[in-house]
Amino acid sequence: MDGLTHQIIAGIATGGIYAAVSLALVMIYQATHHVNFAQGEMATLSTFIAWSMIQAGIPYWVAFLATIAISFVIGAAVERLLMRPVQNAPVLTHVGVFIGLLLIIGNATGWIFGYTTKLFPTPFESERPLLGGLVSAHELGSTAVTLAVLVLVYLFFRHTRLGLAMRAAAYNPRSARLVGIRVGWMLALGWGLAAAIGAVAGMMVAPVVFLDPSMMLGILLYAFAGALLGGIDNPSGAVIGGFAVGVLENLAGAYVVGTELKLTVALAIIIGVLVVKPSGLFGRVVLSRV
Amino acid sequence: MSATDRIAALPLRRPAAGLAAWQRGALLLAGLAAALVPLWLLESFHLFQLTMAVIMALAVLGLNIVTGYNGQISLGHGAFFAVGAYATAILMSHLDWSFWATLPVSAAVCGLVGYGVGFPALRLGGLYLALTTFSLAVAVPQILKHRAIEDWTGGVQGLFLVKPDPPGFLPLNADQWMYCVALIVAALCFLLAWNLIRGRIGRALMATRDHPIAAEAMGMDIAALKTQAFAVSAMITGLAGSLSAVAVEYVAPDSFSFALSINLFVGMVVGGVASILGSLFGGLFVLFVPNIAEAISKAAPGVIYGVLLIAFLYLLPDGFAGLLRRLAARLRRGAG
Numbered sequence: 001m002d003g004l005t006h007q008i009i010a011g012i013a014t015g016g017i018y019a020a021v022s023l024a025l026v027m028i029y030q031a032t033h034h035v036n037f038a039q040g041e042m043a044t045l046s047t048f049i050a051w052s053m054i055q056a057g058i059p060y061w062v063a064f065l066a067t068i069a070i071s072f073v074i075g076a077a078v079e080r081l082l083m084r085p086v087q088n089a090p091v092l093t094h095v096g097v098f099i100g101l102l103l104i105i106g107n108a109t110g111w112i113f114g115y116t117t118k119l120f121p122t123p124f125e126s127e128r129p130l131l132g133g134l135v136s137a138h139e140l141g142s143t144a145v146t147l148a149v150l151v152l153v154y155l156f157f158r159h160t161r162l163g164l165a166m167r168a169a170a171y172n173p174r175s176a177r178l179v180g181i182r183v184g185w186m187l188a189l190g191w192g193l194a195a196a197i198g199a200v201a202g203m204m205v206a207p208v209v210f211l212d213p214s215m216m217l218g219i220l221l222y223a224f225a226g227a228l229l230g231g232i233d234n235p236s237g238a239v240i241g242g243f244a245v246g247v248l249e250n251l252a253g254a255y256v257v258g259t260e261l262k263l264t265v266a267l268a269i270i271i272g273v274l275v276v277k278p279s280g281l282f283g284r285v286v287l288s289r290v
Numbered sequence: 291m292s293a294t295d296r297i298a299a300l301p302l303r304r305p306a307a308g309l310a311a312w313q314r315g316a317l318l319l320a321g322l323a324a325a326l327v328p329l330w331l332l333e334s335f336h337l338f339q340l341t342m343a344v345i346m347a348l349a350v351l352g353l354n355i356v357t358g359y360n361g362q363i364s365l366g367h368g369a370f371f372a373v374g375a376y377a378t379a380i381l382m383s384h385l386d387w388s389f390w391a392t393l394p395v396s397a398a399v400c401g402l403v404g405y406g407v408g409f410p411a412l413r414l415g416g417l418y419l420a421l422t423t424f425s426l427a428v429a430v431p432q433i434l435k436h437r438a439i440e441d442w443t444g445g446v447q448g449l450f451l452v453k454p455d456p457p458g459f460l461p462l463n464a465d466q467w468m469y470c471v472a473l474i475v476a477a478l479c480f481l482l483a484w485n486l487i488r489g490r491i492g493r494a495l496m497a498t499r500d501h502p503i504a505a506e507a508m509g510m511d512i513a514a515l516k517t518q519a520f521a522v523s524a525m526i527t528g529l530a531g532s533l534s535a536v537a538v539e540y541v542a543p544d545s546f547s548f549a550l551s552i553n554l555f556v557g558m559v560v561g562g563v564a565s566i567l568g569s570l571f572g573g574l575f576v577l578f579v580p581n582i583a584e585a586i587s588k589a590a591p592g593v594i595y596g597v598l599l600i601a602f603l604y605l606l607p608d609g610f611a612g613l614l615r616r617l618a619a620r621l622r623r624g625a626g
Binding site: 102 | 357361363365410417418420421422424425426428429432433435436437548552555556559563590591592593595596597599600603604607
């Protein structure tokens with residue numbers, strides 16, 4: 001029984017990371033109807049930036065905040081420089097640009113920082129076992145951090161003028177522009193926020209899976225699965241979906257398919273959701289009028 | 291402008307339009323000669339590379355049918371390539387089939403798998419298909435390594451096989467014959483694709499891509515068209531996989547990583563989306579550009595790939611084939 005509880009708790013801890021990446025994906029999807037295939041690579045780059053700062057002797061939490069700020073700028077810059085020129089192009093072009101971005105960032109990361117696996121420090125250490133050894137300090141800490149991020153994002157969108165403006169720009173760009181919201185900049189902000197959230201997820205997962213340039217590829221897959229499970233147009237659904245996928249993945253890995261097929265679990269969830277309930281658990285059913 | 295004129299003015303691709311019969315014949319002969327000359331000019335390693343380029347061109351052609359002509363974005367065609375390669379490898383190494391006999395089986399298996407993968411994402415927008423196939427591409431090596439099928443797939447070690455022997459009456463060695471085999475299969479598939487695209491089905495595919503609602507109103511069964519396009523596309527890419535298995539004489543899970551699917555996608559965009567000729571350029575690009583870039587740095591091919599992909603999408607969205615087409619049109623205008 002202890003084993004099961006442990007698997008569930010570990011699942012919640014990784015689920016928090018998936019939830020954060022799902023949220024980043026859904027934020028960009030809501031604003032632009034794009035799925036950012038390069039989200040994982042962007043997060044990996046951020047994590048490497050944090051790693052080099054920590055290597056250089058900067059305290060963890062300073063590096064943490066600085067990385068978030070840098071990632072925000074990178075995300076916003078990508079929107080301004082790369083996505084803006086093709087915003088009216090067909091979907092194939094968008095997917096192509098995302099894939100190009102994935103290739104550039106992924107390989108540049110390997111080029112700059114090398115392909116060897118690196119240890120990434122965790123700020124959460126504990127002298128004695130927590131909850132009778134059921135949960136590690138890092139699991140507890142990273143879950144707390146991702147939850148804090150999710151709450152902050154929620155408060156930002158719900159209770160600030162800027163958050164309201166961003167929601168308006170995503171929901172109805174034309175009307176938003178008419179009331180004086182600078183829609184283009186709201187999109188760039190959204191991209192920046194998504195990149196920042198991705199960076200947090202990257203820094204929280206790196207101590208567990210170790211840091212290397214392809215670290216986030218599998219995580220991106222789970223995040224896709226989480227976003228689809230929760231409904232790709234519903235941010236809180238995506239968060240719940242991310243947690244659910246984390247638990248499912250851990251349980252399936254421990255009791256059903258073994259660790260070698262963990263990625264296939266994500267694929268199965270994606271296909272399963274698309275076949276059974278394409279709008280996800282909490283998504284809006286999209287009707288198109290002819 | 292009458293209705294028929296307008297239909298005639300639709301941008302349907304006719305590569306040889308405006309050429310006289312003798313010109314077409316000359317082009318065909320020139321192409322054949324260009325394809326056969328390397329047999330005697332190149333030493334075996336370079337001939338092997340060219341063989342792989344032909345195979346990649348075939349794989350890109352498969353992707354082009356579903357993504358270029360039918361507008362369904364697939365980021366996971368490496369998976370079908372893998373299925374084809376493994377189908378051939380398993381039949382040849384476990385059951386001692388001859389290479390040629392494995393081709394129909396490989397095509398059928400890939401077609402079925404393509405149908406199965408295309409089906410769930412059918413009812414949804416293009417992005418969902420891109421997502422599903424992206425996940426498929428990432429998951430493929432893991433599935434291939436799985437213990438349950440290890441007896442058949444050879445697990446991480448993979449399977450070894452041998453090239454088909456050249457027929458006795460031809461003065462060719464195994465590498466040269468392999469090049470011919472790739473050329474023959476690819477030529478047949480290109481011909482098949484060309485016939486498919488320029489006819490009724492091809493127009494239906496493009497109509498489904500450009501305006502699904504209008505196409506449906508015209509009586510086209512969009513769901514059937516899309517799944518069938520996926521099956522044909524998977525079949526062609528799978529045949530390319532079969533060829534690659536014997537050309538390399540080895541299959542292993544890590545040769546069919548996510549990068550392969552991305553390479554095919556990049557090859558398609560750079561060669562020319564929705565262009566049969568473009569698939570050929572795509573194959574050459576996929577094989578030769580990384581070789582050149584790898585000389586610079588291990589990571590450089592990826593970065594150069596990404597930069598080229600984005601540059602093409604911005605500057606030449608119809609790829610290399612589109613550039614050639616425009617040049618040819620300009621020449622013709624100049625001449626007339």
